[in-house]
Amino acid sequence: MIEKTGIPSKAQVKAEFPTPEELSRPKAVIECYKEIPCNPCETSCPFDAITVGEDINARPQIDFDACTGCGICVYSCPGLAIMVARLKNGEAEMKVPYEFTPLPEKGEIVNVVDRRGDVITEGRVLNVSKSAKQDRTALVHFAVDEKYLYDAISIEVSYGS
Amino acid sequence: MQKSEVVVVGAGPAGLTAAHELLKAGAEVTLIDRNASLGGQLIKQTHKFFGSEKQYAAHRGIDILERLTENLIPYERFHLLSETTVVGFYHDKVLTCLKDDRYFKLQADSVIFATGASEQSIPFENNDLPGVYAAGAVQTLMNEYGIKPGQRVLMVGSGNIGLIVSYQLMQAGVDVAAVLEASERIGGYLVHASKLRRLGVEIRTNMSIKSAIGEAHVEAAEAWRLDEDWQGIEGSEERYDVDTICIAVGLSPLTELLEQAGAEVEYISELGGNVPVLKDYETTIEGVYACGDLANIEEASSAMVEGRIAGIRAAQALDYTVENAEMRLKALDDELVDLRSGPPGDNVRRGLKKMEGLT
Numbered sequence: 466m467i468e469k470t471g472i473p474s475k476a477q478v479k480a481e482f483p484t485p486e487e488l489s490r491p492k493a494v495i496e497c498y499k500e501i502p503c504n505p506c507e508t509s510c511p512f513d514a515i516t517v518g519e520d521i522n523a524r525p526q527i528d529f530d531a532c533t534g535c536g537i538c539v540y541s542c543p544g545l546a547i548m549v550a551r552l553k554n555g556e557a558e559m560k561v562p563y564e565f566t567p568l569p570e571k572g573e574i575v576n577v578v579d580r581r582g583d584v585i586t587e588g589r590v591l592n593v594s595k596s597a598k599q600d601r602t603a604l605v606h607f608a609v610d611e612k613y614l615y616d617a618i619s620i621e622v623s624y625g626s
Numbered sequence: 627m628q629k630s631e632v633v634v635v636g637a638g639p640a641g642l643t644a645a646h647e648l649l650k651a652g653a654e655v656t657l658i659d660r661n662a663s664l665g666g667q668l669i670k671q672t673h674k675f676f677g678s679e680k681q682y683a684a685h686r687g688i689d690i691l692e693r694l695t696e697n698l699i700p701y702e703r704f705h706l707l708s709e710t711t712v713v714g715f716y717h718d719k720v721l722t723c724l725k726d727d728r729y730f731k732l733q734a735d736s737v738i739f740a741t742g743a744s745e746q747s748i749p750f751e752n753n754d755l756p757g758v759y760a761a762g763a764v765q766t767l768m769n770e771y772g773i774k775p776g777q778r779v780l781m782v783g784s785g786n787i788g789l790i791v792s793y794q795l796m797q798a799g800v801d802v803a804a805v806l807e808a809s810e811r812i813g814g815y816l817v818h819a820s821k822l823r824r825l826g827v828e829i830r831t832n833m834s835i836k837s838a839i840g841e842a843h844v845e846a847a848e849a850w851r852l853d854e855d856w857q858g859i860e861g862s863e864e865r866y867d868v869d870t871i872c873i874a875v876g877l878s879p880l881t882e883l884l885e886q887a888g889a890e891v892e893y894i895s896e897l898g899g900n901v902p903v904l905k906d907y908e909t910t911i912e913g914v915y916a917c918g919d920l921a922n923i924e925e926a927s928s929a930m931v932e933g934r935i936a937g938i939r940a941a942q943a944l945d946y947t948v949e950n951a952e953m954r955l956k957a958l959d960d961e962l963v964d965l966r967s968g969p970p971g972d973n974v975r976r977g978l979k980k981m982e983g984l985t
Contacts, residue, residue, distance in 0.1 A: 468811045469831045471819030499816045500968040502927075503676040505684035521678050522968025541684050543674035544817025565797060582826025600674070600686065618824050624799050 467498055472580050478615050482550070483529040488614075491534025491551040491560070495525050497544065509541035536560050536594075540602040550614065557614040558591065563605045565622045568593050576621035577609050584621055586613055630656035630705065632940065633721060633734040635712050635883065638666020639926045640918025640933035641740035642694040645704070647937025648738075651946035654703040656732065658723065660711040663770070665691035666742055667762070668926060670769035672797075673790055676815070677927035680961055687926065688769075694930070715883040717911060736913045736940050739884055740933060743877035743898065743919040748782070751837035757844030761791045761874035768798050776870030780847045781805040782835050786814035786925075788874030789822055795872075796825050803866045806833040806849055808856055808875075815970070836863060838871055847871050879920045884909055892984055896977030898923030905985040907936040908943075915940050922974055924966075931961045 467473045473496065483492045495506065495515070504517040506525050514531035515538060517523050534549045539562050549560040569575050569590045577588040588607040595603040609617050634645045637659035645655045663669055671687020682690045698704050707725065714722030721732045745760040747753065759767075759775055761783070767773045779800055781792045784807035792802045805822070810831050812819045819829055832852050839846040851862035878899050881891050890903040890910040902909045902916045909916055917936040918929035935958050938948050948954070966974050 467816055467820070469829075471812060471816065471823035471829050473820070496820065497817060501676060501815050501817070501970055502678075502965045502968055503683060504678050505674075508679055509684065520967060521964050522971075542817075543676050543684055544815065545821045546817040578824060578826070580820065580824055582824050600684075600689075602674070622796070622825060 473498055475615060478580070482615065485552055487529050488550060488552040491549050491558070492529050492532050493527060493534060493536075493538055494548055494550050495527055495538075495542075496546045497524055497542075500524055501544075503543060505541045505543060506538045506547060509537050511535070511537065534560075536604055539604055540599040545602070548618070552611055552614065553608075555611055556608040557611045557617065558606065558608045559617060560604050560606045561619050563603045563619065564601065565624075567623065568595065568603050569605060569620060569623075575607065577607065577613065577617045578619050578621050579616045580618050585616055586610065588617065588620065590620075627720070627731045627733050629733045630654055631734065631944065632656070632736045632738065633658060633732060634738045634740060635721070636666060636740035636742055636918070636920075637661075637664040637708075638740060638742050638918060638929065639668055639690075639694070640742075640920075640929040640936070641666070641738070642691075642698070643930045643933030644738045644740060644915075644917060644937035644940070646694070646697045647934050647948075648941050649698060649701040649704055651938070651941035651948050652703075653941055653944060653946055654705075655701075656705040656707060656734075657698070658707045658710050658712055658721075660709065662709050664695050664706075664708065668694075670762075670765040671926065672769050672794060675927060676925065677965060678961075681927035681930055681965070683927070690926075712883060715887045717887045719913065736915070736944055738915045738917065738936055738940055739902075739909075739920055740916070740918045740929075740936075741880040741883065741920050743879050743923055745873070746876045746878055747873055748835075748875050750835050752840070753838060755838045755840055755844050756842065757840065757869055758838055758871045758873065761787050761872050764870075764872050765791050765794065768794060774798055774800055775872070776844075776868070777801065778803055778868045779870040779872050780835070780849070780866045780868045781872045781874060783807065783874035783876070784812045784814055784819065784829055784831075785874060785876065786818060788872075789814040789818035791872065791874060792827060793818065793822050793825075796822070796827070800870075802827045803868050804849075805829045806835060807831045808834045808852055834858065835871065839865075844869055844871055877919060877923045879923065881920065884914070884916065887911060887914070889914060892981075894977045894980050896973040896980065897921070901981075903984055904981065907932065907939055913940075913943060922977060924974055928962060928965050931958050931965070934958055
């Protein structure tokens with residue numbers, strides 16, 4: 466259970482995802498399972514798609530109709546708890562926050578990990594963005610087989626070795 | 627004797643905002659810190675902060691520090707005494723300071739203490755072996771001086787500090803063998819725990835450290851399971867091959883200077899142990915204030931807000947006019963209520979209730 470391990474259950478993860486139909490377009494998936502005093506996801510969203518509300522301890526709620534999957538909340542979240550997901554041509558494409566060096570290269574084949582940190586498959590890096598406004602939180606955009614939609618969460622750190 | 631209308635002791639998040647409010651109101655402020663660089667713990671906070679925009683959420687601690695410091699520079703009545711340690715404080719608001727091996731005295735009309743907290747340790751076999759560090763020391767080595775404490779670390783404590791320092795160790799290329807947590811649940815924010823876990827770092831609840839192993843330096847650590855009375859269970863020992871053990875088991879407010887002058891101190895466990903008795907941030911000595919981790923152990927976001935309130939209160943007591951004082955104090959109080967209203971604020975809310983009962 467997440468309070469003991471830091472790993473959310475599959476049911477908890479799935480409950481935060483939009484439907485596969487909605488995922489034909491990129492959508493933010495927020496994994497903020499416990500109330501903490503924090504609301505940059507809400508204030509950073511240019512489309513008012515995320516609501517925390519007056520009590521900044523409330524868990525964020527997302528309106529998938531309003532979300533465009535732009536990724537601004539992904540690097541604004543201090544807890545690195547948001548990614549953008551999309552289903553396309555049999556693949557799950559994910560945009561995740563990444564704060565390690567070296568950054569992967571576009572086109573590179575990387576190991577993809579699940580929420581335990583175990584390598585589950587290989588992924589293809591579609592893009593890496595690191596603009597000044599991201600404030601040193603890079604976004605790594607990668608694709609894996611769509612069967613890993615609810616499992617893939619990040620890429621394995623390489624430390625250049 | 628040297629004089630300064632106001633002295634602020636400690637240039638962390640609370641001290642910096644308190645000094646800013648006093649300077650804005652027109653007071654003369656001498657800010658004293660024992661370190662060469664300002665910011666207290668902020669200087670090593672490389673992660674993005676929680677909270678709301680009002681407390682600079684989503685900005686990194688190191689960058690917030692820059693903003694808070696820049697706020698003070700334009701004021702002519704601002705004096706900075708860095709690398710200066712306050713070693714004595716007396717009821718007539720005289721401070722004894724130590725700088726460059728020289729002692730000198732400073733007389734103030736009003737003093738704000740924002741001395742923060744010190745790290746707690748826990749008893750275990752060989753806990754004085756080189757390679758056993760407090761988490762804050764590891765953060766200083768890594769983030770301030772660019773030095774890795776070792777190659778492989780066992781972290782003891784899963785509060786926000788233990789989780790954040792573990793993540794920063796991984797960022798620096800240091801392996802974290804595991805995070806031990808004595809209680810049955812992770813202490814810090816679950817988002818911190820999850821981002822560590824997806825790096826493959828296991829967080830082990832109901833576990834603590836039994837001993838450090840090694841001759842001249844840590845070569846391994848022995849962990850064991852705890853029973854419901856937090857006693858180690860014989861036979862449950864597990865060995866971790868690490869060269870560093872990092873202790874992150876909590877903080878204790880630094881009340882010594884206030885106690886020396888006779889300010890009342892009370893033990894309130896929810897606020898972090900011995901804390902000064904406060905009413906509107908004023909201690910039981912008139913004109914002497916306390917804020918930040920010294921008043922109650924919390925996040926830096928709350929410390930910044932408390933510093934502002936203490937600064938405004940102190941300025942008013944010195945008969946300075948603070949623009950829109952009532953409105954600003956109300957807004958700052960509301961910020962604290964917001965920051966504390968959720969489950970992570972349960973302890974502080976309970977502790978502050980106890981404090982209200984005392985004054």
